[in-house]
Amino acid sequence: MAKILRVNMAQRNIIEEEVPEQLALLGGRGLTSTMILDEVPPGCHALGPNNKLIFAPGVVTGSAAASSGRISVGSKSPLTGGIKESNAGTPVATMLGRLRIKAIVVEGDPAPEGWWLLRVTSDSAELLPADDLDGAITSKVNEVLLERYGNRVGIVTVGPAGEQRMAMAGICFSDAEGRASRYAGRGGLGAVMGAKRLKAIVVDPQGAPGVEIKDQPLFRKGGRKLLDALQTHAVTKPGGTLNTYGTDALVNVMSEAGGLPTRNFARGNFEGANKIGGETLAETIAKRGGKGLSGHACHQGCVIKCSNIFPMEDGSEHVSVVEYESAWALGANCEIDDLDDVAEMIRLCNEYGVDTIEAGVAIGVAMEAGVVPFGDGKGAIKLLNEMGEGTPLGHIIGNGAAFTGRAFGVVRVPTVKGQAMPAYEPRAVKGMGITYATSPMGADHTAGYTVAQEILGIGGSEDALAVEGKADLSRSSQAASAFIDTFDYCLFIAFAILDIDTGLEGMVESINGVLGTEYTTADIDRIGMEVLRTERRFNELAGFTSADDRLPEFMTYEPLPPHNVVAGVSEAELDSVFA
């Protein structure tokens, strides 16, 4: 029977609970957001005693469902002040699913000193002292814990940024080979874990009973249909775009479309795009003898395999993973076109435990203030090291783009609800702008990815610069994302299921097979909207209003080259998304 583990950091005890009936059909984001609304006072301080941090694998996670090894982390965000769900692809997710652990709830006010490690096995859960890991970078934590507990365990940890409660701190999960490289990066949830003084979680899957599946034939039938779709679609199939070039393939695509934010969102195209884009990335890995670009998966069971391992010039491993958002944030957004500098910055973000998007945008804002020049890769690396060392400047940048903008008096700060914008210029891709503005998560591309239709021609074809119809497109994309995040499939399955109806049916049939439900594809929007309403309710109670569902003012009056367009979405249109 599935269970919830409640870890009280004040009393340092762990209680095992049965899953209440009203939560039985939920997992991932749907579960974390429902529990946060039910259990966390919306007005509480995100780093205070009343906030909670909830880890929840998806409903199908741990089963044989393709590309479903993701875990959601929910909390009140120290970055936005609103509800947050951030997810990562990792074997930790599949391990918890197979152990039938529906959620781990970390709560309570810890003593102000000492660090703790939560160890979870098939028949026990215990808190152990972890002072020996005080200040450790994430790769060191994984090295120590893999040595101590064996290389079959999964590891969750925070780096020095999380320990120092920086608002851009993420939570790091081990990948398929135990690397500290997969992040629930957004929203500063690493700072919440640091505030709970939980340095790491070790999950040992030995003896796990596996995911309970109510209807095996239906589950297998649905799984086959989804798998066929993923292995057929040009973007997700073996040897397809994601498998060959990774998500970094988007750098050139977005720059050519005029929607790649460059120089702190001053332009929509980047002269150096090709030097950091997926094609150059693939060539560089091949030339240096690196392994893993084609065929590296963040967890066993992913059939898309978009991940990569980037090598140094001598072929030795430098970092995993150079992906689009990271290469853009630390590259184009800072006008840095040296792939090795970008890789080093990603490595430092991984080691110190910060979100690459928030880091790149905060550095871009600092560059606008003249702290270091645009294009200065070594200067940007120095700023990241300031964060790791916890210097005063490091704390300013480590608290995110909005905080950095306030500290230096910068007007052009690309954030919504205090969270940095990802790699799609909202003035040039209108649907994404509406998603950024209205998502309860703050600016977040994964919250409602309209780029598929607006730029890539997947699931339909829309004019990226047109506003008409985009409120509806954003709303339906946000609902679909909330649904997928609840069952914790990788969002990249969306490329296939948007175009191939049988893949979409297969996903729903797989879910029905696990739960014994009778959902149809028509339920996707309803379930997704229920999750969104839950999240928006929390935010309303925390004091958010429609005035928070807005793009930054400078985007309403500053035309963006090369299209020379402003945001151009009215307040009425933004308010219509969830009206």
Ligand code: SF4
């Ligand atoms: S497609 Fe990429 S991010 Fe998604 S589960 Fe697979 S390897 Fe991980």
